[in-house]
Amino acid sequence: MAWRCSAEAAAPPRGAPGFSFSAAAGPLPDEVGAEVAAACRPGRTSILSLPFTSPAFRHLQEETEACLRRLLGIPDRFRVLFLAGGASAQFALLPLNLLGTAGHASYVDSGCWSRRAIAEARRYAEVSIAARAFAAVPDVAEWQVDPRAAYCHITSNETADGLQFRDFPALAVPLVADMTSDLLTRPLDFTRLSLVYAGTQKTIGTPGLTVVIADERLLGRARPETPCVMDYAAQAAADSRLCTPPVFPIFVAHCMLHWIAAQGGVPAMAEAARRRSDAVYAALAEGEGTYAIAVDPAHRSHINPCFRLASEAQTPPFLQAAEAAGLHDLRGHPEVGGVRVSLYNGVADEAVDALLDFLRAFARERSGLCTA
Numbered sequence: 001m002a003w004r005c006s007a008e009a010a011a012p013p014r015g016a017p018g019f020s021f022s023a024a025a026g027p028l029p030d031e032v033g034a035e036v037a038a039a040c041r042p043g044r045t046s047i048l049s050l051p052f053t054s055p056a057f058r059h060l061q062e063e064t065e066a067c068l069r070r071l072l073g074i075p076d077r078f079r080v081l082f083l084a085g086g087a088s089a090q091f092a093l094l095p096l097n098l099l100g101t102a103g104h105a106s107y108v109d110s111g112c113w114s115r116r117a118i119a120e121a122r123r124y125a126e127v128s129i130a131a132r133a134f135a136a137v138p139d140v141a142e143w144q145v146d147p148r149a150a151y152c153h154i155t156s157n158e159t160a161d162g163l164q165f166r167d168f169p170a171l172a173v174p175l176v177a178d179m180t181s182d183l184l185t186r187p188l189d190f191t192r193l194s195l196v197y198a199g200t201q202k203t204i205g206t207p208g209l210t211v212v213i214a215d216e217r218l219l220g221r222a223r224p225e226t227p228c229v230m231d232y233a234a235q236a237a238a239d240s241r242l243c244t245p246p247v248f249p250i251f252v253a254h255c256m257l258h259w260i261a262a263q264g265g266v267p268a269m270a271e272a273a274r275r276r277s278d279a280v281y282a283a284l285a286e287g288e289g290t291y292a293i294a295v296d297p298a299h300r301s302h303i304n305p306c307f308r309l310a311s312e313a314q315t316p317p318f319l320q321a322a323e324a325a326g327l328h329d330l331r332g333h334p335e336v337g338g339v340r341v342s343l344y345n346g347v348a349d350e351a352v353d354a355l356l357d358f359l360r361a362f363a364r365e366r367s368g369l370c371t372a
């Protein structure tokens with residue numbers, strides 16, 4: 001039995017045969033999973049009951065931050081915060097912390113997640129849309145960033161729509177990026193970015209931790225009503241320990257970051273993401289007629305390739321056949337539909353190979369049915 005809970009009957013136990021391509025949470029590589037499982041064993045030193053006040057936790061947090069800084073080349077003037085509340089909490093905390101006396105913020109509307117960030121920001125700020133990026137990201141020369149904006153926000157990888165910003169534009173106002181689905185999968189340019197945030201559940205570990213990497217020049221502007229534990233400057237001053245930090249997810253992130261470093265760091269993750277997504281897009285192109293992709297090739301996500309079947313009616317049989325082949329969690333986001341593949345850092349190459357075989361076989365079978 002994998003776990004005991006009321007959902008047991010409904011949920012397949014982890015470790016069931018096959019592979020998950022879930023967009024919601026990335027798998028841990030086997031080595032990392034084993035390390036985490038060993039650290040969870042009951043006893044005085046179990047990670048599950050490590051007090052955040054202990055020297056051992058402080059050491060763990062320092063090492064996690066140091067590894068993150070090395071992997072991403074984070075300059076000294078940036079502060080790294082380890083917060084709870086999920087990436088969605090940041091949708092509100094960004095305006096609360098960054099607006100200062102400016103009432104304005106600019107956002108690029110690029111799909112499902114940016115729209116959620118925009119809706120939340122509108123509760124606190126006058127939001128203008130700098131650009132609309134659906135099938136492609138317009139050239140930055142066409143963006144209309146409000147010069148009064150305290151910041152301009154992008155969602156660097158639209159997890160639900162399969163669109164990814166290829167680079168980070170140089171703007172006249174601070175650039176803020178939601179990187180929940182592509183942090184640690186690509187190099188970052190901190191000469192252009194002022195703040196980056198990400199929930200760690202997809203590319204760096206397990207749910208419960210949100211990393212905020214912020215230029216310290218942006219800190220100290222929180223609106224007075226901002227809860228103290230949500231005030232970036234207050235958390236930075238307290239080394240993210242103003243309240244109990246998410247100890248276990250920090251431990252998992254620590255293991256994942258060291259695993260990433262051992263694989264060759266961010267360049268190796270970026271290379272794997274490109275190679276694997278290229279292979280998926282090539283298999284989809286071979287099955288033209290069966291599969292259709294809405295996003296322009298130049299802005300297709302290296303992390304979450306999204307596609308549709310020739311007709312919506314073919315999606316359920318596709319998903320059923322995939323499940324039967326051991327390929328799980330391929331259903332598109334409920335607001336978008338279609339099919340979505342998630343290629344987070346922990347996805348094994350053999351999972352991608354199995355998916356490629358399936359995509360080709362399904363398209364062959366469909367074209368056989370059409371011509372018969």
Ligand SMILES: Cc1ncc(COP(=O)(O)O)c(C=O)c1O
Nearest residue numbers: 086087088113159178180181199
């Ligand atoms: C790009 C992006 N931003 C934000 C979120 C929300 O993350 P959370 O569930 O941690 O609030 C997600 C979740 O899938 C996401 O993909």
